[in-house]
Amino acid sequence: MSGYMGAFLKVNLSEKSIKKEPLKRDLTEKFIGGKGFAAKILFDEVKANIDPLSPENLLLFMTGPLTGTKCPSTRIAIVTKSPLTNAFNDSYVGGFIGPELKFAGYDGLIIKGRGENPVLLYIKDEDVDILNAGNLWGKNNFETERHIKKIYGKDHRVACIGRAGEKLVKYASINTEYYRQAGRGGVGAVMGSKNLKAIVIKGSNKVEVDNPELLDKSSKKVLERLRSSEWSKTLTKTGTATSVPFSSSNSLLPTRNFQSGTFEEAEKISGEHAKENLWDKNEACFNCPIACGHIGRVRSGEFSGSEVGGPEYETCAMLGSNCGLSDLNALAHINMLCDDLGLDTISTGNVIAFAMECYERGILSTHDLDGIDAKWGDPTAMIALITKIAEREGIGNLLAEGVKRASKAIGGGSEKFAMHVKGLEMPGWGVRGAPSMGLHYATCTSGASHERAWMIGYDLGFTNAPDGRKLERYSIADKADVVKYVQDLNSMRDSLVLCDFVFSAIDTSLCLQLLNAVTGFNLSEEEYTRTGERIWNLTKCFNLREGLDKKDDSLPSRLFDEPLPAGEAKGRKIDRKEFELALSNYYGVRGWDENGVPTKEKLIELGIDFNL
Structure with missing residues (x-):
């Protein structure tokens, strides 16, 4: 084959x-x-x-x-x-x-x-x-x-x-x-x-392809688009962290456990600042011209000498602004520590911010935190918590369980600001300023993952709906079909398996051309998108079998109850009634019943040969 x-x-x-x-x-x-x-x-x-x-x-x-x-x-x-x-x-x-x-x-x-x-x-x-x-x-x-x-x-x-x-x-x-x-x-x-x-x-083998000439032609098109793409050029120069100020200016940057969407010191943890003060060289993945990775070293101060890959946008958001930290050198050292210990920087930043808010509110004391003074933006406290989490020592043993389980154990109203979906901690893109991102987080089968469908461009008006219609930023109920479309398309991306940044620079027809050149499948565009839908539905079926249901397709209470206090989207929150309508619309465009279960007819249509 x-x-x-x-x-x-x-x-x-x-x-x-x-x-x-x-x-x-x-x-x-x-x-x-x-x-x-x-x-x-x-x-x-x-x-x-x-x-x-x-x-x-x-x-x-x-x-x-x-x-x-x-x-x-x-x-x-x-x-x-x-x-x-x-x-x-x-x-x-x-x-x-x-x-x-x-x-x-x-x-x-x-x-x-x-x-x-x-x-x-x-x-x-x-x-x-x-x-x-x-x-x-x-x-x-x-x-x-x-x-x-x-x-x-x-x-x-x-x-x-x-x-x-x-x-x-x-x-x-x-x-x-x-x-x-x-x-x-x-x-x-x-x-x-x-x-x-x-x-x-x-390994020492080679991958045989069906049509080498077509693959050469298609790959050259990909390279041309990547080299002419302004986003690709930006990734090479200043990496994903270049988006930190953009995110903050649009009220999307998680700050102090998602209490806000704007961070007053966003520029200090940006890609531009890292380029000038931290990075030494670029690093590329296999056969990629972008080289979006950046390797550097802290050059001065307490953390001098710490080597780091990044920090990337998500790390800057979750271990930076979300924890109130604006010291780039400290952030780079903490990034390195998480990578070395083997901790997801998204979940870790979310968990630490949760602990800091519990401390701020008096729900957790210094005694509860093993003597750690968990103030916002304190790198010493963050390093101490990270070390305890990795070793499951003291309070770290509870925090190592994630915010969903930790909030249930701690109580005191902390469940309301435990920022997760289905137990997966939310990443570095807030949703009160981009509601369709919230609908995606809620319905994503792996929980709150920005990579399965990055909806920000649709909410901010950079991208129109597939049918060409312009979308209003703060609406949500009319975007269910767009969320489904992007989720299915990205299921194909993740099955090919293509990098997010390469995928964003090319269109479906070129992806299909690459697939057909390599495999000889000769799929049509309709068959291509239907395959992505089949894969998404199968992951949904897995979750239903594991006991997840409609109640898990929701968002943290904070996003419904607390309006953003400042910034471009000041006063915005997710409207519960509109969210419920959006969820109902989403189930409808997916061909699922009112409880979010794929119908027998939908499974047959997709060629999934079992019943729930």
């Missing part, structure tokens, strides 16, 4: 078994790769209601048909049942590990079970082994990767966990290439629950 290596690598750590499983053509045609493959495998092979941290859960590393080809910037999907949400969870990371897995001869890696002791999974083409990793257990990410590359060589690609993953922090990340993370939903905790410290990959 062109575009595919024709096999999955299945590893059971409990049984110490390794086998190569043929890739079925029907799976490729109906689910494409990446997220699509993972959704089908997770639904078929993970029993309902299992503990996500049990050996029975699967940890999936899935590539797509474009991975490892001339098409620029392909990633890897890391998918599991989340310990944070008990729902479908897909997290993505760039770098080189996705292409390397394909070069080793595999379209995906399926991991089950639990090692009796800490283990390392070594993959070099057909040579696959489960090795003892006792000497690595207890080390953090940077030291782990350095140690592995010293032994196996710098040309080997590594995915590993730090102390947070070992300690099963429910929002632990998986690290690769030192500065790249699959962060969301606790994928690192699932890896830690399997006693799997690291995966090491080296």
